[in-house]
Amino acid sequence: MSEISLGSWLTFGGGVERDQAVGCVTKAFEVGINFIDTANVYSRGKAEEFLGEVLADRPRDSYVLATKLFFPMSERDRGLSREQVFKQIDASLARLRTDHVDLYQCHRYDWETPLEETMQALTEVVRQGKARYLGFSEWPAEKIEEALELPGVEKFVSSQPQYSLLWRGPEREIIPLCAAHGISQIVWSPLAQGVLTGKYEPGRPPPAGSRMTSESMNSFMPDGRYYDDLLERVQELKPIADDLGVTLAQLALAWVLREPNVASAIIGASRPQQVEENAAASGLELDDETLRRIDEILGEVVVYEGASS
Numbered sequence: 684m685s686e687i688s689l690g691s692w693l694t695f696g697g698g699v700e701r702d703q704a705v706g707c708v709t710k711a712f713e714v715g716i717n718f719i720d721t722a723n724v725y726s727r728g729k730a731e732e733f734l735g736e737v738l739a740d741r742p743r744d745s746y747v748l749a750t751k752l753f754f755p756m757s758e759r760d761r762g763l764s765r766e767q768v769f770k771q772i773d774a775s776l777a778r779l780r781t782d783h784v785d786l787y788q789c790h791r792y793d794w795e796t797p798l799e800e801t802m803q804a805l806t807e808v809v810r811q812g813k814a815r816y817l818g819f820s821e822w823p824a825e826k827i828e829e830a831l832e833l834p835g836v837e838k839f840v841s842s843q844p845q846y847s848l849l850w851r852g853p854e855r856e857i858i859p860l861c862a863a864h865g866i867s868q869i870v871w872s873p874l875a876q877g878v879l880t881g882k883y884e885p886g887r888p889p890p891a892g893s894r895m896t897s898e899s900m901n902s903f904m905p906d907g908r909y910y911d912d913l914l915e916r917v918q919e920l921k922p923i924a925d926d927l928g929v930t931l932a933q934l935a936l937a938w939v940l941r942e943p944n945v946a947s948a949i950i951g952a953s954r955p956q957q958v959e960e961n962a963a964a965s966g967l968e969l970d971d972e973t974l975r976r977i978d979e980i981l982g983e984v985v986v987y988e989g990a991s992s
Contacts, residue, residue: 684747686940686965688718689958690871690949695721696729699953708737710955712746714962720843720869720949722751722790723775735780743781749869750775751820751843753790763793768804772813787814788843792822798829802836809837816840818869824856831864839866841946846870848879848938848977849913851987858944867946870939874950874961878914879935881921885911913984923976929967932957936964938977 689711695704711719719738721730731750738746752771755761760770776782787808793801808814818841819827831838842861844853846868858868874880917931924934939948950961969977978985 684718684947685716685962686947687716687936687962688720688869688947688949689716690951691719691721691730691734692725692871692951694730694951694953695733696726696731698726701733703954704733705737706955707952707958708734710958711962712741714959715965716958716962717745718747718749718869718947720749721779722754722788723756723771723778724751724754724790727756728774728778731775731778735778739780747785748779748781749786749788749818750779750784751788751790753793762796763789763801763804764796765800765804768801768808772808776813783813783815785815786818786841787816788818788820788841789822790820792819792826798826799833802830802833806835806837818843820844820871824860827857827860827866838864841869842866843869843871843949845872846939846942846945847873847875848935848981849875849985851985855987858942862944868942868944869947869949870945871949873939873948874932874935878917879931881917881931883914884918885914916981916984919980920977923973923980927967927969927973929964930960932961933964933967934969934977936961937967937969938974940964940967941969941974 689708699707719734721734723731725731738748752767752775753761753763756771760767772787775784787805789801805817809817817837817839819839820843822842827839827842842857844857846853850872853868861868877883920931920934924931927934929937936948936950939945950958952958952961
C-alpha cells in the first residue's frame with residue numbers, strides 16, 4: 684500500500700469540479716498512489732459514486748479501496764448495528780461498482796449498539812467476501828481492546844486517526860496500543876486542513892479559493908481563521924523545509940510517515956499538482972536534529988491530549 688493515499692472527504696462528489704477531481708485520481712496513479720479512501724457519508728454517497736465511475740476501467744487488483752460506515756445516511760440509517768452493516772456495505776459496493784472493498788472501516792464508535800453485534804456483523808461481511816479487512820476511525824482505546832478480545836470474530840488491521848505535526852493525540856494511547864497488536868495507522872488531516880502547507884499567513888486573509896474560504900470545506904475551521912501565533916510558528920518551519928529542498932507540505936507529511944506505526948497518510952487534493960507534490964514526500968527521511976528543530980519551533984501550539992470529533 685502506498686505511503687501517501689488519496690482521500691475524498693470534502694472534495695470528490697461535489698467539493699471540487701469534476702474535471703479537477705478526475706485529474707487528481709489520474710495523477711495519483713501516475714505518481715504511484717494505489718490506496719483510495721472514501722466513506723458512504725462523503726457527499727452523501729456521491730464521493731463513492733464518483734470513484735465507482737472513474738475507477739471502473741482500472742483493473743481491480745491495481746488499487747486498494749477503503750470505505751466506511753457510521754454517520755447518518757438518512758433519518759433512520761446510521762450507526763453500526765447488524766442491520767446497518769449489511770445495508771451500508773451493499774449500498775457502498777453498488778456505488779463503487781465493485782464486489783468488494785479491501786478495507787471496511789467503522790467511522791466512529793457506536794455507543795448505542797453492542798460491540799459484539801457490530802463485530803459479528805463485520806465478520807460476516809468479511810467471510811462473505813464483501814470486504815477483505817476491517818478497520819476503525821477514532822475509537823477509544825478501551826473499545827479497541829474489547830474488540831480484540833472478542834472470540835470468533837475478524838480482527839481489526841487498521842486505525843484511522845487525525846494525526847499531524849500539530850495534532851499528536853494518538854501518540855498517547857492509540858499508537859502504542861495498535862503497535863502492540865499489529866494494527867497500523869492510516870492517518871487523516873496530516874496537513875491540518877492545509878495549515879501545514881504554509882498558505883495561511885498571520886495577519887492576512889486566507890487565499891482566494893482555499894479551504895478556509897469555503898463554507899462546505901472548512902468544517903474544522905468554524906471561525907474562518909487560525910490564531911496568528913500558530914500560523915507564525917508554521918511560517919518559521921519554512922527554513923527547515925528549504926534546507927531539505929522540500930515544500931512545507933512534504934515536510935509535514937514526512938514527519939507523519941516517520942512514525943513506524945503509520946502505514947499511510949491520507950491527502951485531500953483539489954488539483955493534480957497537489958497530488959504530485961504530496962506524493963513526493965514518500966521516502967523522505969528526517970534526522971534527529973530536524974525533528975528537534977521542528978519541536979522547538981512549534982512548542983506549545985502542538986496538541987497532545989484530547990480526541991478529535
